[in-house]
Amino acid sequence: MRSLRIICPNGHLGFAPIRVESFRLGVAARPDYIAADSGSDDVGPIPLGTDTSTSPLAWQTHDLEHMLLASRQLGVPMIIGSSGDTGADSRVELYVRIVKELAEKHRMPRFKLGYFHSEVGKDELRRRMRAGEAIEGLEGYATLTEEELDATERVVAMAGVHPFIKLLEEGADVIIGGRSSDSCVFAAPAIHHGFSEDLAYYLGKVLECASFCAEPYGGKETVLGEITPDAVFVTAMHPEQRCTVASVAGHAMYERSNPYFEHVAGGTLDMSDCRYEQVAEKTTRISGATFRRAAEFRVKLEGAGKIGERYVGMVGIRDPYTIAHVDEVIGWARDKVRERFGQENEGGYELCYTVYGRDGIMGEQEPLRDRPAHELCILVQGVAPTAAMAEELCMIGTRQMFYARLPDVKGSAGSVAFALDEVLRASPSYRWTINHTVRCDDPLELFPTHMTVAGV
Amino acid sequence: MKTRKLSELAKTIRSKNAGVNLITFDVIFTERSTYERVKEARVLTRETVGKLYRVPPERIVDFVEFDPANAIKFTIHRLRPSGSPGDPDIFGAQQYAPLLDIEVPTG
Numbered sequence: 036m037r038s039l040r041i042i043c044p045n046g047h048l049g050f051a052p053i054r055v056e057s058f059r060l061g062v063a064a065r066p067d068y069i070a071a072d073s074g075s076d077d078v079g080p081i082p083l084g085t086d087t088s089t090s091p092l093a094w095q096t097h098d099l100e101h102m103l104l105a106s107r108q109l110g111v112p113m114i115i116g117s118s119g120d121t122g123a124d125s126r127v128e129l130y131v132r133i134v135k136e137l138a139e140k141h142r143m144p145r146f147k148l149g150y151f152h153s154e155v156g157k158d159e160l161r162r163r164m165r166a167g168e169a170i171e172g173l174e175g176y177a178t179l180t181e182e183e184l185d186a187t188e189r190v191v192a193m194a195g196v197h198p199f200i201k202l203l204e205e206g207a208d209v210i211i212g213g214r215s216s217d218s219c220v221f222a223a224p225a226i227h228h229g230f231s232e233d234l235a236y237y238l239g240k241v242l243e244c245a246s247f248c249a250e251p252y253g254g255k256e257t258v259l260g261e262i263t264p265d266a267v268f269v270t271a272m273h274p275e276q277r278c279t280v281a282s283v284a285g286h287a288m289y290e291r292s293n294p295y296f297e298h299v300a301g302g303t304l305d306m307s308d309c310r311y312e313q314v315a316e317k318t319t320r321i322s323g324a325t326f327r328r329a330a331e332f333r334v335k336l337e338g339a340g341k342i343g344e345r346y347v348g349m350v351g352i353r354d355p356y357t358i359a360h361v362d363e364v365i366g367w368a369r370d371k372v373r374e375r376f377g378q379e380n381e382g383g384y385e386l387c388y389t390v391y392g393r394d395g396i397m398g399e400q401e402p403l404r405d406r407p408a409h410e411l412c413i414l415v416q417g418v419a420p421t422a423a424m425a426e427e428l429c430m431i432g433t434r435q436m437f438y439a440r441l442p443d444v445k446g447s448a449g450s451v452a453f454a455l456d457e458v459l460r461a462s463p464s465y466r467w468t469i470n471h472t473v474r475c476d477d478p479l480e481l482f483p484t485h486m487t488v489a490g491v
Numbered sequence: 492m493k494t495r496k497l498s499e500l501a502k503t504i505r506s507k508n509a510g511v512n513l514i515t516f517d518v519i520f521t522e523r524s525t526y527e528r529v530k531e532a533r534v535l536t537r538e539t540v541g542k543l544y545r546v547p548p549e550r551i552v553d554f555v556e557f558d559p560a561n562a563i564k565f566t567i568h569r570l571r572p573s574g575s576p577g578d579p580d581i582f583g584a585q586q587y588a589p590l591l592d593i594e595v596p597t598g
Contacts (some may be wrong), residue, residue, distance in 0.1 A: 070536045076511050079574025079581045082509050083564075091563040175568055222511075281521070285503070288517050292566040297543035311559060342576060379518050387577035398570065400544045401587045446531045465509040467572040 037263065038217035041068040041221055042272070044257040046244035048073035048115060048440035054255045055101065057246070059470050061257035062105040064272070065086050068224050071098070072243055073130075074117025075082045076337055076467075077290075084188045084465035084479030088119040088126060098136050099130065106209065107143050113176045114210045114220050122214025123156045130211045131487070138444050138489040142464025145490040146209060149202030151482045153213025157337065163473065170471045171335070179471050186340040186467040193335040197233075197298030197478040200222030205486055213482065214337065216260065216299040217243035228296060234392050235343035236304040238262045238434040239325035240297050241283060249276040265342075266322040268314070280311040283319045300335070301478060302328040331474055334481060342385065344422040348433030348458040349414040350451040357450055360441050361390060364450055365413070367439035372431045376424070384419040385464070386432050388440045413451075418464040421455050429458040493598040497535070498591035511573050513552065514583035516540075519553050522555040526561035532596050535563050543589050570585040574597060 044053045048071045062069075078089045088095065099115070106113035110297035119126025131150050138146070161184060164170060172181035188370035194215035200211050200223050218239030223237035238260050241248050246256035249271035258275040269278045287306055288294040297304040308323040352358055365388045376382040392411035413436070417429030427477065439450045473480060498504065503519040517533065519568045520526040529535060541547065546567050553566040573579050 077508050077573070077582055080511075080572075081574065121581060138526075175509055175510070219563045281519075281560060285519050285562060286518070286555075288515075288519075288557060288560060288562060290507050290509055290515070290563050292515055292553045294515050294555060294560070294562070294564055311557060389577065389579050394586050396587075398579065400546065400570075400586070402545070414559070414579075416576060464576050466575045470511050 038261055039068070039225055039228050039244060039252040040064070040066045040259060040261045041070055041224065041238070041261045042257050043071055043221065043242040043245045044069070044102065045098055045255055046247055046281050049088070049095035049119070051255055052094045053098045053101055054273070058101060058105070059255040059257055062109065064259055065109060066111065066259060068114060069102050069110050070114040070220050071102065071245070072116040072220050072222070074120050074122045074214060076218070078120055080339035080465040080467045081462050083121040083123060083191065083337065084271050084341055085463065086123055086125050086189060088121070090120055093166050095130070096133055096137070097426050099133050103137050103209065103333045104141065105135060107146065111386060112203070112208055112210070112224070114224065115214070116215040116217065116220035118210040118211055118213065122153050122212065123189060123465065124152050124213070124367055125400055127152055127211055134209060134211065135489045139435065139474040139491060143490040145488055147207050147486060148209045148211070148489045149205065149207030149484060149486050150211040151194070151198040151202065151213055151484040153191045153482060154196055154216065154271055154482055155192050157184055157187060160184060160190065160473070168474060171473060173335070173470050176313040176470045177470065183468050184384050187338040188341050190338040192481040193300060193337065193474070194482045196223040196226055196476060196482050198482040200227050201377040201479060201484050202486070203227045207486065208340065211487070218297060218304070219299055220268070221260065230262050232326040233324050234262050236297070236326045237306070237309070237321060237422040238267045239257065240304060240306070241267060241286065241321065244289065246273065246276055247289060248283050249273070250278065250282040251277050258312055266320050268318055268320050270318040277317045278319045281315050283321065302326055302331055331338070332476070332478060334475050336469050336471045336473055337467070339465045340468035342466055343418040343420050344425040345416060345418045345461045345464045346425045346429035346458045347461045348429050349435060349455060350413050350415070350453060352411045352413070352451050353409070354444065354446055356444055357411070358411055359442060361393065361407070361411060361413070363441060364436050364439040367430050368435040371435040372428055375431055376428060384428055386428060387416040394418050410480065416461070417458070422460065424456060426460070428480065433458055492596050494594040495596055495597050496591065497529070498593055500529060503588050504590050506583050508583040509566055512569050513566050514569055514586055515551055515564065516587055517562055517564050517592065519560055519562040521561070528597070529557055529563070529595055534593055534595050536541055537565070539549040540565055
């Protein structure tokens with residue numbers, strides 16, 4: 036094969052809908068594959084913890100329908116990674132169901148539907164830990180302890196290219212993947228067709244976010260990547276967008292700590308010696324990437340653990356004196372919560388105040404935190420083991436700000452303004468408990484693959 | 492000495508999660524000469540960024556001058572992982588604002 040071409044219509048399928056116009060242009064270019072990633076840990080730990088999607092079902096279905104129709108019409112495979120935001124088993128099953136329903140709805144001729152799971156049982160991790168295997172922490176996380184494992188609700192492993200390649204070898208026409216590295220969704224077919232790992236992983240890197248590698252800025256537009264034995268070419272499909280040396284090189288930095296390296300299961304893509312060349316108005320050619328296989332095959336794990344139920348309240352402050360003493364107002368309310376529920380650590384609850392108008396977005400990193408605005412909005416979050424306790428805790432923490440006693444305040448009828456004199460139930464609070472790697476002997480051992488049939 | 496704000500010189504100034512416990516910052520210039528001038532001015536370094544964000548040096552895990560994209564990039568450890576209670580910026584998308592007003596000597 037001299038060249039392989041893949042279109043990517045969405046950097047996070049379902050999170051916001053595909054823009055259809057540039058997708059149609061991409062399909063008209065007759066690619067060999069249609070692929071997209073559908074997940075991210077960007078959405079925080081709640082979806083993984085609660086086993087839900089943050090993307091609405093309607094948008095997930097919209098994107099899958101457009102891709103599936105084009106894939107069947109062209110007779111080329113379609114690949115989805117990290118199904119349903121988290122890539123958990125329930126999300127894979129959801130996408131398999133959607134694809135089957137769409138195939139029936141459109142009376143599509145029968146096709147092979149491959150899928151794989153990425154969830155890892157806590158017992159399996161415990162067994163490995165007790166056998167002396169260190170589950171090593173990333174980015175400042177300590178080596179995993181059984182205590183942290185116990186505090187975890189659900190764990191997914193991040194697949195590399197391996198389960199995708201296995202399903203392609205078995206002749207899958209559509210692949211629904213569990214949690215997987217974004218770039219591997221695209222690297223897998225390129226490697227499957229015999230292209231070098233060096234360029235295949237780069238192809239994946241540049242395509243994973245769709246039009247984020249193009250300019251002017253505009254997400255959810257289709258881009259087309261082509262791999263040859265010597266280079267990768269990336270072309271924007273939207274009439275107004277172009278893939279330029281600046282936009283493509285700039286994208287190498289996006290969402291990663293270091294612009295030169297991308298770590299995936301089994302190795303590292305090194306972009307230090309990449310050469311970028313504008314070869315047509317909308318197309319940039321990239322060469323010089325290298326992929327180094329790791330000495331030890333380690334797979335990244337993501338796990339979310341529940342902290343508790345959560346309620347939120349909101350207050351406003353306009354009096355400049357009260358604004359200057361807002362920490363005392365918060366302190367007063369915290370005291371009242373302590374009187375009812377004890378100290379934060381001992382009482383098993385968390386009470387958080389976010390002071391918008393002062394340092395709400397940056398906290399202690401805010402350089403201007405000593406220059407608050409003329410009005411403040413304070414978000415109060417109460418997290419506790421039960422919903423009833425979270426509600427009362429949040430209510431005390433919110434309403435008692437109204438009664439805060441400041442020595443020289445002129446207004447003595449209430450220290451804060453309420454737009455809502457109530458507290459509202461929010462999603463339960465979760466945290467990332469696991470951000471670790473585990474050693475594997477077999478690249479497929481955490482990713483069982485399955486094949487079924489869809490269509491009529 | 493005359494100065495101009497970084498926001499007038501850079502095409503892109505952004506912040507975003509890089510995994511669950513890091514936030515990465517990108518400052519990208521259109522012109523190579525502007526990028527070189529900002530680099531030479533030493534107004535955007537591990538030290539100046541640490542001071543601006545009140546972050547001790549050990550929390551800045553990467554600082555890269557990325558020539559292929561005319562970009563300066565650095566990455567800091569979060570105070571708490573994304574989405575933990577009290578984290579006000581789950582995507583890390585609004586942490587770049589203090590960079591906009593950095594004064595760059597121009598003459």
